[in-house]
Amino acid sequence: MEGNRARFGTAVRQKAEEAMGQGGTVAKNYWLVKSEEDVYSIRDLARDGVTGWEGVRNYEARNLLRDRMKVGDEVLFYHSNGRPPGVAGIARVVREGYPDPTAFDAASPYFDPRSRPENPRWFQVDLAFVEAFPRIVGLDEIRGVPQLAGMALLRRPRLSVQPVSPEEFRLVVEMGRKG
């Protein structure tokens, strides 16, 4: 659902790499974000390099974007309404939560007059392209793996930004890289 616009990438990417090189007093976190394949796909992210993850209008997802997602965190990129629906690749957080400008824009489909610049209601992060899998890790396939039964993807339908455990992340990536 998150429609999008490209943003400059070099400075934020450098910041991300610096943060990751800081020697890890804080463990990296993992996430999954959903996007409708025909609205904004992993191919669009590959083309853009970096994008603002705008348009999220759910409070639980908002809280994760605003408070929990950190530079360097890795993100499974999920195609909802895909053929098939499934995880298509990996992105990385390169800018932490900041007010979603589309909420202030009356011309945007994500406009929300209740969000004011002096008291913003909706937040976004910037995500950078990392890789596209050679194949989609389908929702049905994920359902079939016992170690993935706890994924929020299966337990929390409709939540468009959600946490993923390190083990879940590792497994899904392994599946996706197998052609």
Added chain:
DNA sequence: GCCAACGTTGGC
């Protein structure tokens, strides 16, 4: 602050 109506998500 309850909860029915409403709207959205997203698989099928």
Added chain:
DNA sequence: GCCAACGTTGGC
């Protein structure tokens, strides 16, 4: 295109 699940809104 259908519709179940479920989050949000708003009347009271």
